[in-house]
Amino acid sequence: MQTAHTFEIRRSAQRTSFNPEILPPGKIFVDGEFSAGTGTASFTVVDPSTEQDILTVPRASVNDVDRAVEAAKNAFTLWGRTVPAERSAVLLKIADRMEANRQVLVDLESWNTGKPAAVAEDDVDSAIDSFRFMAGALRAGTTLAAGEYAKDHTSVILREPLGVVGAVTPWNYPLLMGVWKIAPILAAGNTLVLKPSETTPLTTLKLAELTADLLPAGVFNIVTGQGSVIGDRLSAHEDIAMIALTGSVGSGQSVAAAAAPTVKRVHLELGGKAPVVVFEDADIEAVVAGLRTAGYWNSGQECGAACRVLVHESIAEEFTRALGESVASLVPGEPGAGQDVEIGPMISKAHYDRVLEHLRKAEEEGNEFVTGGHALPGTGFFVEPTVIKAAQGASCTQEEIFGPVISVETFAEEAEAISRANEVPFGLAASVWTKDAQRSHYVAARLDAGTVWVNAHLVLATEMPWGGFKGSGYGRDLSAYALDDYSRTKHIMHNTAR
Numbered sequence: 039m040q041t042a043h044t045f046e047i048r049r050s051a052q053r054t055s056f057n058p059e060i061l062p063p064g065k066i067f068v069d070g071e072f073s074a075g076t077g078t079a080s081f082t083v084v085d086p087s088t089e090q091d092i093l094t095v096p097r098a099s100v101n102d103v104d105r106a107v108e109a110a111k112n113a114f115t116l117w118g119r120t121v122p123a124e125r126s127a128v129l130l131k132i133a134d135r136m137e138a139n140r141q142v143l144v145d146l147e148s149w150n151t152g153k154p155a156a157v158a159e160d161d162v163d164s165a166i167d168s169f170r171f172m173a174g175a176l177r178a179g180t181t182l183a184a185g186e187y188a189k190d191h192t193s194v195i196l197r198e199p200l201g202v203v204g205a206v207t208p209w210n211y212p213l214l215m216g217v218w219k220i221a222p223i224l225a226a227g228n229t230l231v232l233k234p235s236e237t238t239p240l241t242t243l244k245l246a247e248l249t250a251d252l253l254p255a256g257v258f259n260i261v262t263g264q265g266s267v268i269g270d271r272l273s274a275h276e277d278i279a280m281i282a283l284t285g286s287v288g289s290g291q292s293v294a295a296a297a298a299p300t301v302k303r304v305h306l307e308l309g310g311k312a313p314v315v316v317f318e319d320a321d322i323e324a325v326v327a328g329l330r331t332a333g334y335w336n337s338g339q340e341c342g343a344a345c346r347v348l349v350h351e352s353i354a355e356e357f358t359r360a361l362g363e364s365v366a367s368l369v370p371g372e373p374g375a376g377q378d379v380e381i382g383p384m385i386s387k388a389h390y391d392r393v394l395e396h397l398r399k400a401e402e403e404g405n406e407f408v409t410g411g412h413a414l415p416g417t418g419f420f421v422e423p424t425v426i427k428a429a430q431g432a433s434c435t436q437e438e439i440f441g442p443v444i445s446v447e448t449f450a451e452e453a454e455a456i457s458r459a460n461e462v463p464f465g466l467a468a469s470v471w472t473k474d475a476q477r478s479h480y481v482a483a484r485l486d487a488g489t490v491w492v493n494a495h496l497v498l499a500t501e502m503p504w505g506g507f508k509g510s511g512y513g514r515d516l517s518a519y520a521l522d523d524y525s526r527t528k529h530i531m532h533n534t535a536r
């Protein structure tokens with residue numbers, strides 16, 4: 039069934055397609071100012087499509103975290119008392135400022151991650167939309183009516199901010215995952231200290247630079263550095279009320295363990311291995327078109343990626359051949375190489391090696407590469423878009439690869455499809471493809487995932503919650519549910535008896 043095809047990396051005509059003037063300061067941002075921090079080392083941010091160095095950024099110290107928390111704590115005394123209309127106005131100004139600098143943010147994100155222009159544009163537009171949504175949602179909060187629930191006592195519910203929130207973000211959507219935290223955290227009236235990924239701090243620092251005059255000093259702080267040092271300190275800090283992480287399961291476990299002694303709230307958006315259940319009556323062309331995007335968007339470095347297909351055995355051959363052919367037409371390349379580039383590199387050499395190791399293991403276990411399966415030669419961390427015809431239980435069907443790889447397995451019965459879809463430890467996203475409305479409701483209700491699409495995959499809406507079950511974590515990003523997560527209810531009861 040192998041699709042005979044050779045992928046070629048489309049290269050940018052001028053290697054220096056990005057303008058160094060758009061770079062943010064390579065510094066930490068604390069109490070409204072950029073500074074070098076007190077760490078004694080730095081790390082180098084690398085362009086993954088050319089392997090060239092971009093900028094060095096401080097490996098900050100625990101003392102820098104403590105100073106940022108102190109600044110956020112002081113800023114909370116005023117920010118935490120602002121009324122919704124005031125915070126909403128600031129969030130709208132941030133969105134406008136981002137929009138005015140949209141191309142700078144798009145270029146910076148593409149440069150740092152190698153992602154195609156279309157992906158970076160979607161990231162920045164979605165980030166702007168998140169600020170606008172939260173600016174509206176924070177003014178429209180509803181809660182139980184104030185009323186008399188115990189005789190002669192009037193109950194009032196206050197929704198309050200928590201205080202200082204710590205946030206730790208990943209490298210796959212550096213700006214967007216940052217804003218999914220920053221927007222609701224600020225909207226709810228908290229202040230925050232954020233640690234971006236070591237590999238991708240640029241757009242987060244740029245956001246601070248662009249919005250420094252819009253937020254009071256100390257409301258939004260950024261400390262760059264290692265997860266095991268900065269993330270751990272944020273998780274353990276007794277003046278931090280809540281810690282939110284988007285990242286791998288291992289980092290989530292470390293954060294939850296470090297947070298336990300102070301009993302702070304924990305919000306975890308972790309890994310995924312989204313099952314795609316394709317029934318015999320599905321529109322094969324539509325499924326293939328959907329997966330060509332949803333499996334390979336952001337080079338498959340996507341926690342909700344459509345990466346684990348379970349297809350009914352009666353259509354498996356036709357479907358797998360069609361998917362293989364379609365995936366073979368994907369265009370890999372550098373972000374500067376044109377709007378038609380669809381697949382960028384892996385984020386780093388370490389991640390590239392991890393993805394290739396998964397592919398090596400898949401081959402060793404006897405699974406068949408329908409398309410791709412190897413590294414793309416040349417500079418940059420490029421991997422071929424890959425479709426694997428996989429045996430039931432193969433490791434490529436169970437482990438999060440986080441690369442441009444879809445595995446295809448078959449099933450015979452509906453009940454089997456449901457139980458096998460649910461057999462992985464993750465529960466972030468899933469999709470069901472069928473023309474049978476009753477079946478789509480029945481199956482969607484039984485899939486253990488925070489988001490289930492029917493005849494679609496990876497379509498997100500800012501108004502709808504995003505988050506997982508099981509090993510994918512808990513807590514919700516996006517939507518009014520995120521505002522609930524980053525705030526607390528307080529019941530005040532007045533004795534009205536006379």
Ligand code: NAD
Pocket residue numbers: 206207208209210211215233234235236263264265266268269270273283284285286287288289290292293307308309310340341438440466505506510
């Ligand atoms: P990662 O866990 O390696 O890193 C994420 C962040 O956590 C980084 O900033 C890192 O420095 C920090 N970190 C690492 N160790 C830490 C520790 N001990 N304590 C505190 N912080 C620590 O993940 P990654 O490789 O950057 O991102 C990929 C992972 O993120 C994948 O598993 C992916 O599924 C997941 N992800 C999930 C979602 C979602 O919405 N559920 C979104 C994007 C990415």
